[in-house]
Amino acid sequence: MARATVLSAAATAAAVISAVPVLAEPGAPPADSAGAAREVDRLFADAERAVEAYNGTAERVETLRTSFERQQDRVSRGQEAVNEARRALGSAAAAEYRAGGFEPTLVLMLSGSPETYLDHAAVLDRLGDRRVAGLRELLAAQRVLDQHRQEAEEQLSELTEEQASLARHKRAVQSRLATARRQYERLSDQERHARERADRAAERAAAPTAEHGKRARAGALPRAGAPVSGRAAAAVAAARGAVGLPYGWGQAGPDAFDCSGLIQWAWARAGVALPRTSQAQAGAGRRVALSDARPGDIVVYREDASHVAMYVGGGQMVHAPYPGAQVRYEAVDVMPVSSVVRP
Numbered sequence: 001m002a003r004a005t006v007l008s009a010a011a012t013a014a015a016v017i018s019a020v021p022v023l024a025e026p027g028a029p030p031a032d033s034a035g036a037a038r039e040v041d042r043l044f045a046d047a048e049r050a051v052e053a054y055n056g057t058a059e060r061v062e063t064l065r066t067s068f069e070r071q072q073d074r075v076s077r078g079q080e081a082v083n084e085a086r087r088a089l090g091s092a093a094a095a096e097y098r099a100g101g102f103e104p105t106l107v108l109m110l111s112g113s114p115e116t117y118l119d120h121a122a123v124l125d126r127l128g129d130r131r132v133a134g135l136r137e138l139l140a141a142q143r144v145l146d147q148h149r150q151e152a153e154e155q156l157s158e159l160t161e162e163q164a165s166l167a168r169h170k171r172a173v174q175s176r177l178a179t180a181r182r183q184y185e186r187l188s189d190q191e192r193h194a195r196e197r198a199d200r201a202a203e204r205a206a207a208p209t210a211e212h213g214k215r216a217r218a219g220a221l222p223r224a225g226a227p228v229s230g231r232a233a234a235a236v237a238a239a240r241g242a243v244g245l246p247y248g249w250g251q252a253g254p255d256a257f258d259c260s261g262l263i264q265w266a267w268a269r270a271g272v273a274l275p276r277t278s279q280a281q282a283g284a285g286r287r288v289a290l291s292d293a294r295p296g297d298i299v300v301y302r303e304d305a306s307h308v309a310m311y312v313g314g315g316q317m318v319h320a321p322y323p324g325a326q327v328r329y330e331a332v333d334v335m336p337v338s339s340v341v342r343p
Helices: 003-018 033-098 104-109 114-118 121-126 129-186 189-204 210-217 230-241 259-269
Strands: 286-288 298-301 307-313 316-319 328-331 337-342
Touching: 033 129, 033 259, 230 259, 230 307, 259 307, 259 316
Parallel strands: none
Antiparallel strands: 286 337, 298 307, 298 337, 307 316, 316 328
């Protein structure tokens, strides 16, 4: 397969990522205000799970694309090796012809199937050592080239499948977000205004409330004054600097973030590489108790680890909560904590 052909196929496969959402309209909202608000929260959480599934597939696509490009480079180098071996044999044939002969063995060296000729020991006796070596080099280069071409084709096929999966995950995210937005719009004006006021209050919060202080003293929340390392301090500074920037699903900065994108980006500013998804980040370090959390630790929420935040001290965390909101401070116990991880 020529390099241009394979890369063209990859570009065609990448085009599937621009799919549009399709899912059914949700049912009627719950009758009571509290139930309606819970339903909206549930739908946003469902959308966030879809976002993390998208992030995981996007990470695999990028890995496969990088591997495929490396394989294409190997194919190019292999083709050049084959061409060089053929040029060397061609030079030998030209020299033989100028010397007044053109042995059948040289014709076979330059044929499309020299393997057949090499299978006969009698022929090897008739070839000089240099000719045998040249022919073997050509055969070896051709085998390597064929292998790399086969591997490139297999990687292209896998890449195409993952890109199609990425498109499906994108449709799932878009449809779940649309469902959550429709449900939000069905809330009464009073309910929406109350939620918006709560969001604004959460965005302004930069210190624990009195109730948080009571719970911290009781040992439910982290103790104040825990030491923080240089890298953790840099990660916290980056996360704090992102406060006020918009949530953007599938984005890891610097201008918008989803929950795991914020954590990955903040720690990258500190020189630490973390995986892309919240589930992978939940296993990217040593687990500690919530009461022992230090600034920079990753706070993992929900049993399926579909949301993450960064603990920044004082019973507070910074996170990208959901679409339509901004990166903000909130109490670390605003949702059930499933684990705390120290990178």
